[in-house]
Amino acid sequence: DTAVSQTPKYLVTQMGNDKSIKCEQNLGHDTMYWYKQDSKKFLKIMFSYNNKELIINETVPNRFSPKSPDKAHLNLHINSLELGDSAVYFCASSQMGQVNSPLHFGNGTRLTVT
Amino acid sequence: GESVGLHLPTLSVQEGDNSIINCAYSNSASDYFIWYKQESGKGPQFIIDIRSNMDKRQGQRVTVLLNKTVKHLSLQIAATQPGDSAVYFCAEPSVGGGKLIFGQGTELSVKP
Numbered sequence: 001d002t003a004v005s006q007t008p009k010y011l012v013t014q015m016g017n018d019k020s021i022k023c024e025q026n027l028g029h030d031t032m033y034w035y036k037q038d039s040k041k042f043l044k045i046m047f048s049y050n051n052k053e054l055i056i057n058e059t060v061p062n063r064f065s066p067k068s069p070d071k072a073h074l075n076l077h078i079n080s081l082e083l084g085d086s087a088v089y090f091c092a093s094s095q096m097g098q099v100n101s102p103l104h105f106g107n108g109t110r111l112t113v114t
Numbered sequence: 115g116e117s118v119g120l121h122l123p124t125l126s127v128q129e130g131d132n133s134i135i136n137c138a139y140s141n142s143a144s145d146y147f148i149w150y151k152q153e154s155g156k157g158p159q160f161i162i163d164i165r166s167n168m169d170k171r172q173g174q175r176v177t178v179l180l181n182k183t184v185k186h187l188s189l190q191i192a193a194t195q196p197g198d199s200a201v202y203f204c205a206e207p208s209v210g211g212g213k214l215i216f217g218q219g220t221e222l223s224v225k226p
Contacts, residue, residue, distance in 0.1 A: 033213070040218075041201050041221075042216070042218060043158070043203065043219075045214070048212065055212060056212055056213055058213075090157050092157070102148050102150075103158075103160070103214055104160070105158050106157050107156050108157050
């Protein structure tokens, strides 16, 4: 299936721990994103990578470090997790420069920090 | 600043009725708008989009209307079905492009 897939789907961890979320897309897109969705369903962009290069960093704490080993993968590493990091994190991809190229989202990773 | 907002956070309709979900935007220079549907436990899914040179665009059971004068767009769902129950988001590219700005979201509940 062509899709954006992210793992794990659920992540429960304690404050202070370090965790990673992985994302892969097989749509051939050149741009990938991380969005954070809070408890009120508000979606906010965190990062965007185009061909492995960071192009958007939305004033996210530097505890969050995205890594793109190739244009089909964008992982998110979070250090020293805090309670406020609890949210659903969505990976997405699109083709930059293509007029009608909407975002394709993964099914999210629900992070719970206790 | 940029914002895409929705008038109603929740909407409850009877199965078979038509649904209308509204969205206001603030950037008068926006030329492209997208509606997404997010079902429980899933990521947002593209439904339909519209460019600013159009007032109306129809899909399968969905219609998007754009009123540039009052910076308002709406998503109309005909003959709403239980499978339409979801959170619906409008979105627009940011000023300068590069990212999508999402509205608050409207939760649609369909009563059998």
